[in-house]
Amino acid sequence: MKNGYLLQVNDLHLQRQGRQILRRVHLAMAPGQVFALLGRNGSGKSSLAYTLMGCVGYTPCQGRILFAGQDITPLPINERARLGLTLAWQEPARFEGLKVRDYLALGMGKRTPERIAEALEAVALSPAAYLDRPVDETLSGGERKRIELAAVYAMRPRLAILDEPDSGIDVLSLDDIGRLIRRMADEGTSVLLITHRDEMVPVADAAALMCEGEIVRVGDPEEVRRHYARHCVPCEVAEAVEEAVAYGRF
Amino acid sequence: MGGSKASPDTLAELPVATPAETARRPARFGEFEAIVRSFERTGGNPALLRSPQVVSLVISGNKVLGANEVPGVHVEAQELEHGVQVKVIVEPGTRLERPAHLCFGVIPAEGVQEILSEFEIGEGAKAEFIAHCTFPNAVKVRHLMEAKIHVGREAEMIYRETHYHGETGGVEVIPKAEVAVDEGGRYTSEFVLTTGRVGKLAFDYVVDVAARGVAELVVKAYGSGDDAITVKETIHLNGERARGLAKSRIALRDRATAEVIGATEGNAPYARGHVDCIEIVRDQAVANAVPIVRVRDDRAHVTHEAAIGTVNKKELETLMARGLDEEEAVDVIIRGMLEA
Numbered sequence: 001m002k003n004g005y006l007l008q009v010n011d012l013h014l015q016r017q018g019r020q021i022l023r024r025v026h027l028a029m030a031p032g033q034v035f036a037l038l039g040r041n042g043s044g045k046s047s048l049a050y051t052l053m054g055c056v057g058y059t060p061c062q063g064r065i066l067f068a069g070q071d072i073t074p075l076p077i078n079e080r081a082r083l084g085l086t087l088a089w090q091e092p093a094r095f096e097g098l099k100v101r102d103y104l105a106l107g108m109g110k111r112t113p114e115r116i117a118e119a120l121e122a123v124a125l126s127p128a129a130y131l132d133r134p135v136d137e138t139l140s141g142g143e144r145k146r147i148e149l150a151a152v153y154a155m156r157p158r159l160a161i162l163d164e165p166d167s168g169i170d171v172l173s174l175d176d177i178g179r180l181i182r183r184m185a186d187e188g189t190s191v192l193l194i195t196h197r198d199e200m201v202p203v204a205d206a207a208a209l210m211c212e213g214e215i216v217r218v219g220d221p222e223e224v225r226r227h228y229a230r231h232c233v234p235c236e237v238a239e240a241v242e243e244a245v246a247y248g249r250f
Numbered sequence: 251m252g253g254s255k256a257s258p259d260t261l262a263e264l265p266v267a268t269p270a271e272t273a274r275r276p277a278r279f280g281e282f283e284a285i286v287r288s289f290e291r292t293g294g295n296p297a298l299l300r301s302p303q304v305v306s307l308v309i310s311g312n313k314v315l316g317a318n319e320v321p322g323v324h325v326e327a328q329e330l331e332h333g334v335q336v337k338v339i340v341e342p343g344t345r346l347e348r349p350a351h352l353c354f355g356v357i358p359a360e361g362v363q364e365i366l367s368e369f370e371i372g373e374g375a376k377a378e379f380i381a382h383c384t385f386p387n388a389v390k391v392r393h394l395m396e397a398k399i400h401v402g403r404e405a406e407m408i409y410r411e412t413h414y415h416g417e418t419g420g421v422e423v424i425p426k427a428e429v430a431v432d433e434g435g436r437y438t439s440e441f442v443l444t445t446g447r448v449g450k451l452a453f454d455y456v457v458d459v460a461a462r463g464v465a466e467l468v469v470k471a472y473g474s475g476d477d478a479i480t481v482k483e484t485i486h487l488n489g490e491r492a493r494g495l496a497k498s499r500i501a502l503r504d505r506a507t508a509e510v511i512g513a514t515e516g517n518a519p520y521a522r523g524h525v526d527c528i529e530i531v532r533d534q535a536v537a538n539a540v541p542i543v544r545v546r547d548d549r550a551h552v553t554h555e556a557a558i559g560t561v562n563k564k565e566l567e568t569l570m571a572r573g574l575d576e577e578e579a580v581d582v583i584i585r586g587m588l589e590a
Binding site: 086096 | 562563564565567568569570571572573574575576579582583585586587588589590
C-alpha cells in the first residue's frame with residue numbers, strides 16, 4: 001500500500017456524451033477511515049462513485065485509481081469487488097425472484113445464517129420478517145436501501161462506497177445509518193460516504209467538498225460542513241452563473 | 251419397486267407400500283429405477299412414487315411401470331404403440347391431501363412418447379398434480395402430450411409440470427391441452443423447463459372459463475444453443491366474472507429463439523383477464539412476444555404487458571460489485587426472473 005493509503009485518486013477526468021463530468025479529481029483515503037464527500041445534487045459525486053467502481057460508461061479519460069497500491073483503473077467491476085471494493089447505489093436495483101437471504105449471501109466470503117441475520121439486524125430490520133422476502137418492487141424505497149447497506153456490510157469489504165445512503169430515509173433513521181457506518185469502520189471497512197446532507201458529516205473522520213466535477217475543499221469534517229452550509233445551500237456558484245447570464249456576461 | 255423405505259427425514263409419516271403391494275403393480279424394476287433417478291433430477295422425491303398414500307403414475311416410453319390410487323381418485327393407464335392413454339378421475343367432493351405425482355420419461359437416447367390424457371375433476375373436488383417429464387439421455391426424442399381437462403363446478407385443479415430434457419437439445423416436446431373450467435372452478439397450470447437444454451418446445455394450451463371461474467397459465471423456460479420455443483396460451487373468459495392470467499417468463503441465450511403468443515378473450519360481463527410476458531435475450535438469441543387481447547363484452551376488461559430486453563445493466567453491475575463475474579450475475583438474474 002503506497003504511502004499507507006487504501007484509495008488514491010490521481011488527476012481523474014471523466015467525459016460523458018461530450019460533457020466534462022469530472023475534472024482534476026484528487027482524493028486519498030487511509031485504511032479504516034470514514035471519508036465524507038459532500039456536494040450538491042449534480043456536482044459529480046455519483047459519477048465519481050461509478051468511476052471508482054468501474055461501471056460501464058464511466059471509464060476516465062485521464063488519471064489513475066490506486067486501490068491498496070494497485071492500479072485498478074483498467075479493471076472491471078467484479079475484479080475491483082474481489083479486491084475488496086464495493087458500492088451501495090443511491091437507488092438500488094430490484095431483483096425479481098431473488099430472496100433477501102440469497103441476495104445478502106452473494107457477496108459474503110463465509111456464508112452462515114448467523115452472519116446473514118446479523119447483517120439485517122445491523123440495519124435495524126428483523127431477519128424473521130425480511131429473510132424470505134424478494135428484493136423486488138414489494139419493498140419500499142427505505143427498506144430496499146437498508147437491505148443494500150446490509151448487503152454491503154455482509155460483504156465485509158475493505159472499502160465501501162455508500163452513495164447517498166441517507167436519501168429517501170426518514171430523519172430518525174439517519175442515526176441508524178450513522179451507527180452502521182461507524183460500526184463498519186470499527187470492523188475494518190473504510191467508508192466513502194457520498195451525501196448532500198451536511199448533518200451526516202459528523203460521522204466522518206475526513207471530508208471533501210465537490211462542486212461541478214471538482215474537489216474544491218478537503219479537510220476537517222466540521223470545517224468542510226460549515227463551508228458547505230454557508231456557501232453551497234443555496235449554491236453560490238449557481239447564483240453567480242445565473243447573475244452572469246442575466247447581465248450578459250456569460 | 252421392491253418396498254424401499256421412505257426417507258425418514260422427509261417422509262417419516264408416510265407408510266411405504268409393501269413388497270406384495272408393489273408386486274401387484276406392473277413395474278419393470280430396472281427401468282423403474284432409471285426413471286426414478288431421472289425423477290429425482292427434476293426435484294422429485296422418489297419415496298413419493300412408492301407410497302400407497304400418494305396418487306402416482308410412472309410411465310417410461312409406452313410402459314406403465316407403476317400406478318397408485320387413493321380413495322376418491324382413480325387412475326387408469328393403457329399402453330399404446332407409442333405411448334400411453336391415461337385417465338384420471340377425482341370424484342366429486344374429494345379433497346386430495348397430498349399432491350399426486352406423475353412421472354413421464356424416455357430413458358433411451360431415441361424414442362417417441364405420446365401421452366393422451368384425460369382429467370376429470372368432479373364438482374367441489376380439489377387436486378394438485380405434480381408432473382415430472384424427464385428425457386435425460388435424449389438425442390432424438392419426441393414427447394407429445396395431449397390432454398383434455400375438465401374442472402367441475404367449484405372444483406380446483408393445480409397442474410405443475412417440470413421438465414428435464416438432458417444436455418443435447420435433442421428433444422421435441424409438444425404439450426397440448428384443452429381445458430374447460432366450470433362455474434366457480436379454478437385451474438392453475440405451471441410449466442417449467444429451466445434446467446438443461448430445451449430442444450424444441452411447442453406449448454399450446456386453450457382454456458375455456460365459465461362464470462366466476464379462474465384460470466392461470468404460467469410457462470417458464472430457459473433456452474440455449476439452438477433451442478426453439480413456441481408458447482401459445484389462450485384463455486377464453488366466457489362466463490360472467492370469469493378471470494384469467496396468461497403469464498410467461500422466457501430467458502434465451504446463444505442462438506435460441508422464442509415466440510410467445512398470449513391470448514385472452516373477455517367474452518362476458520365483468521370478466522377480467524391479463525397477459526403478462528417477460529423475455530430476456532442474450533447473445534444472438536431472438537424473442538418475439540405477441541399479446542392478444544380481445545373483448546366481446548363492453549363490461550369485460552383485459553390487459554396485457556410484454557417486455558423483451560437484455561439483462562438490466564444496473565442489476566448486472568450491482569451483482570458484479572459483490573464479486574460475481576458477468577456470467578454468474580446474468581444467471582442469478584435470469585434464475586430469479588424464472589423463479590418469480
